[in-house]
Amino acid sequence: MKRRTMLVGIVTMVASVFSAPAMAAFPEKPVTVICPWAPGGGTDVLLRALSKEAEKFLGQSINVVNQTGGAGAIGHNAIRAAKPDGYTVGMITFELNSLPPQGLVPFTWKDFDPMMRINSDPAALTVKKDAPYNTVRGFVDYAKAHPQEITIGNSAPGSVWHIAAGLVAEKTGIQIKHVPFDGAAPAVTSLVGGHLTGVAVSVAEVRGQVQAGNLKILGVMSADRDKIFPEVPTFKEQGVDVQFYTWRGLGLPKGVPPAVKAKLTDAFKKAMDTPSFKELAAKASLNLAYQDSAEFSKFLDQNYKDVEAVMKGLGLAKK
Amino acid sequence: MDFDFGLLYHSFGNVMLDWHVMLMIFIGVTGGITIGALPGLTATMGVALLVPFTFGRPPVESLGMLLGIYCGGMYGGSISAILIRTPGTPAAAATVLEGYPMGQRGEAGRALAMALFASFTGGMIGALIMTFLSPYVAGVALEFSYVEYFALALFGLSVIISISGTSIIKGVMAGLFGLLLSTIGMDPISGFPRFIYGQMDLMEGPAFIPTLIGLFAVAELFSNIEKMGVTEKIQAKIGQYLPSWADIKTSMPNILKSSLIGTTVGAIPGAGGDIAAFVSYAEAKRSSNHPEKFGTGLVEGVAATESANNACSGGAMIPLLSLGVPGDSVTAVLLGAFIVQGLQPGPLLYKEHMDVVYNVFAAMIVANVAMLIVGAVGVRFFARVIGMQKEILIPVIFILSLCGSYAMRQNVFDIYLTIGFGVVGYIMQRYHYPLSPILLALILGPMAEANLRRSMVVSGGDWHILFSRPIAVGLMILGVAFMVASVFNHKRIEKRLAEARLSGSEGTTE
Numbered sequence: 143m144k145r146r147t148m149l150v151g152i153v154t155m156v157a158s159v160f161s162a163p164a165m166a167a168f169p170e171k172p173v174t175v176i177c178p179w180a181p182g183g184g185t186d187v188l189l190r191a192l193s194k195e196a197e198k199f200l201g202q203s204i205n206v207v208n209q210t211g212g213a214g215a216i217g218h219n220a221i222r223a224a225k226p227d228g229y230t231v232g233m234i235t236f237e238l239n240s241l242p243p244q245g246l247v248p249f250t251w252k253d254f255d256p257m258m259r260i261n262s263d264p265a266a267l268t269v270k271k272d273a274p275y276n277t278v279r280g281f282v283d284y285a286k287a288h289p290q291e292i293t294i295g296n297s298a299p300g301s302v303w304h305i306a307a308g309l310v311a312e313k314t315g316i317q318i319k320h321v322p323f324d325g326a327a328p329a330v331t332s333l334v335g336g337h338l339t340g341v342a343v344s345v346a347e348v349r350g351q352v353q354a355g356n357l358k359i360l361g362v363m364s365a366d367r368d369k370i371f372p373e374v375p376t377f378k379e380q381g382v383d384v385q386f387y388t389w390r391g392l393g394l395p396k397g398v399p400p401a402v403k404a405k406l407t408d409a410f411k412k413a414m415d416t417p418s419f420k421e422l423a424a425k426a427s428l429n430l431a432y433q434d435s436a437e438f439s440k441f442l443d444q445n446y447k448d449v450e451a452v453m454k455g456l457g458l459a460k461k
Numbered sequence: 462m463d464f465d466f467g468l469l470y471h472s473f474g475n476v477m478l479d480w481h482v483m484l485m486i487f488i489g490v491t492g493g494i495t496i497g498a499l500p501g502l503t504a505t506m507g508v509a510l511l512v513p514f515t516f517g518r519p520p521v522e523s524l525g526m527l528l529g530i531y532c533g534g535m536y537g538g539s540i541s542a543i544l545i546r547t548p549g550t551p552a553a554a555a556t557v558l559e560g561y562p563m564g565q566r567g568e569a570g571r572a573l574a575m576a577l578f579a580s581f582t583g584g585m586i587g588a589l590i591m592t593f594l595s596p597y598v599a600g601v602a603l604e605f606s607y608v609e610y611f612a613l614a615l616f617g618l619s620v621i622i623s624i625s626g627t628s629i630i631k632g633v634m635a636g637l638f639g640l641l642l643s644t645i646g647m648d649p650i651s652g653f654p655r656f657i658y659g660q661m662d663l664m665e666g667p668a669f670i671p672t673l674i675g676l677f678a679v680a681e682l683f684s685n686i687e688k689m690g691v692t693e694k695i696q697a698k699i700g701q702y703l704p705s706w707a708d709i710k711t712s713m714p715n716i717l718k719s720s721l722i723g724t725t726v727g728a729i730p731g732a733g734g735d736i737a738a739f740v741s742y743a744e745a746k747r748s749s750n751h752p753e754k755f756g757t758g759l760v761e762g763v764a765a766t767e768s769a770n771n772a773c774s775g776g777a778m779i780p781l782l783s784l785g786v787p788g789d790s791v792t793a794v795l796l797g798a799f800i801v802q803g804l805q806p807g808p809l810l811y812k813e814h815m816d817v818v819y820n821v822f823a824a825m826i827v828a829n830v831a832m833l834i835v836g837a838v839g840v841r842f843f844a845r846v847i848g849m850q851k852e853i854l855i856p857v858i859f860i861l862s863l864c865g866s867y868a869m870r871q872n873v874f875d876i877y878l879t880i881g882f883g884v885v886g887y888i889m890q891r892y893h894y895p896l897s898p899i900l901l902a903l904i905l906g907p908m909a910e911a912n913l914r915r916s917m918v919v920s921g922g923d924w925h926i927l928f929s930r931p932i933a934v935g936l937m938i939l940g941v942a943f944m945v946a947s948v949f950n951h952k953r954i955e956k957r958l959a960e961a962r963l964s965g966s967e968g969t970t971e
Contacts, residue, residue, distance in 0.1 A: 181794070208870070247661065299652030319918050327730075350805040354785075355808075422516075425800060
């Protein structure tokens with residue numbers, strides 16, 4: 143199967159080189175990739191690097207277009223509404239599963255054709271270096287003793303890290319004041335300045351300040367320990383069974399012909415496996431976690447249910 | 462942390478003796494000025510779009526180019542502000558106030574030259590403060606919690622009186638209109654969508670750049686069309702590309718003061734060149750001994766705003782380099798560029814990659830010099846725009862404006878938004894409502910609201926928290942004082958204008 147796809151790919155490339163018009167094989171023209179987030183952001187940088195690599199395997203140029211706004215709603219909507227001919231691909235992100243429960247968008251992941259998952263990064267609980275606790279348990283005990291004092295910063299209302307903090311509070315029975323910021327960076331700065339108790343953002347977003355000795359990570363909300371900070375135990379190891387990840391992947395509008403989808407998947411998968419892309423992901427401390435279309439769909443289904451349940455508990459879902 | 466002059470000297474060598482690096486800086490500056498001058502294309506966008514091209518390049522080269530765009534873009538915004546009343550970047554919005562009347566008087570060359578000189582001086586002062594005082598200034602960023610940000614936004618809003626023009630009431634009305642507009646979109650704390658009527662495109666409020674282009678550029682085009690054939694073509698005096706000694710002498714105190722304001726505002730994360738320029742403008746007007754002339758095209762007004770927004774760049778680099786916290790939207794993108802290079806800005810950068818830090822210092826200073834050179838060559842060409850036939854110029858600007866507003870988010874909705882705000886701006890201008898207070902309110906409204914709400918979340922609804930921190934209280938007192946002073950100043954201006962009218966055609970009295 144795979145070999146055949148590759149063969150078709152080679153034939154296509156050869157054909158396009160000799161520009162044989164008789165064989166109308168995909169892709170005949172540049173492919174557009176929609177990024178629902180602003181240029182220069184984490185998602186954008188990742189997508190541009192991936193697309194640059196994928197061009198070689200697709201044999202066509204790939205243009206990244208940023209359709210931003212509405213907390214990702216506009217870009218996702220544009221991907222969904224694109225012509226299903228394979229010439230428009232999109233980056234889909236966690237917000238695809240958190241916007242629908244809030245009643246902010248009239249679609250769910252089921253209106254997309256998930257192509258592949260690219261990365262998945264767990265939330266981490268990070269506090270000031272001089273905080274009087276070093277473990278998740280210690281933090282929970284402290285929070286129970288000081289119920290009105292705990293403020294946890296996150297990157298936006300209803301964002302992945304808001305939900306993660308809510309999940310921790312729900313599982314441990316502590317009271318938290320959620321303080322949404324405009325992105326993770328100002329929340330982390332506020333924590334370094336001592337204006338918050340903690341933040342529940344990803345490891346990548348606190349890495350610099352942790353390495354500089356200003357902050358410490360109490361635990362990561364993943365199945366396995368983090369690669370950069372292997373000394374930090376997971377929440378589960380510390381007796382709090384919470385796992386929560388953000389994710390990014392590629393998606394198509396519904397109705398793209400399977401052969402075209404296979405070609406795109408193949409090119410982007412190969413791009414993911416190139417050393418230069420892997421190096422970039424490592425520098426940005428992104429946890430690459432490929433899943434194929436079927437696995438990704440299953441993952442999205444479960445993730446959607448989890449997110450919706452937590453958001454209902456937090457009072458963030460539309461009633 | 463001792464300053465290492467040897468390393469700085471060495472870094473200058475790295476930057477200036479490598480023609481690759483110099484070429485990248487000059488390309489960056491030229492590209493930056495162009496991007497900055499085009500409405501809708503901001504320095505942020507320029508840097509963001511070029512970051513991917515720097516992937517495989519050595520750090521000095523790519524950072525040199527990006528810093529070049531940053532500096533050039535900040536100056537470039539003033540070109541279109543002066544010539545066509547369209548701030549090319551939000552930071553140049555305050556430059557319109559004095560720059561455009563100057564251009565209409567035929568002094569576009571003089572205004573552009575001053576904008577360039579002020580941008581250069583401000584940029585240099587910002588870069589020098591960054592080079593020598595970074596570790597000391599960086600702490601300011603950490604002192605700012607939600608309470609201080611709320612107070613800062615209030616202080617900023619007090620400037621509205623100074624930019625109200627002839628009527629305080631109309632200025633305040635415009636400001637309140639802007640504040641109302643800023644409530645459109647998702648609630649910053651609960652995420653609830655407000656006043657969007659099911660329009661997904663409005664979820665983040667009316668997009669800032671299209672609003673800016675509509676209110677200024679498109680509104681001005683409408684009134685130009687109205688006047689077409691009636692007014693004479695402006696006879697522009699060009700050929701000047703550096704400001705006269707007299708202009709420099711009158712503007713120098715303002716340039717120095719504004720550069721300090723700009724660097725400080727820049728060093729506070731989340732507050733950028735737009736706020737710095739407006740605050741500096743208001744301060745220049747307050748401290749002037751002929752405040753009644755502000756708004757009529759005063760060269761020191763251009764000097765104040767342009768030195769402030771360029772000084773801001775140096776200021777914004779301070780928290781980026783020493784704390785890993787971007788000071789404004791451009792440095793937020795630069796943070797990504799650093800990470801792609803495998804460099805994590807922040808305290809560790811100072812410990813492990815001191816050479817990179819010093820290279821950035823050197824590149825920033827060189828980029829400012831490059832901006833002066835490229836700008837001086839360009840001024841005479843830019844200034845010609847103003848003498849062009851209106852029949853040709855108007856459609857060109859119109860198309861550029863619409864492209865610019867579309868390019869921001871690649872969203873057709875924003876084009877309609879721009880035209881809509883063009884109509885609003887035209888009507889407001891017709892009835893002498895100032896437009897800048899709307900912008901200031903759109904910038905500061907969300908900042909004030911979100912941070913007030915954050916303070917309330919943290920305190921559990923206890924208002925005392927707002928008065929619990931010295932910096933915040935200081936800023937609020939300063940804001941009130943500024944407002945009272947501006948009102949008195951306005952009374953004085955009105956009196957002088959009345960006197961001037963009485964004394965007839967002799968002009969304004971000193």
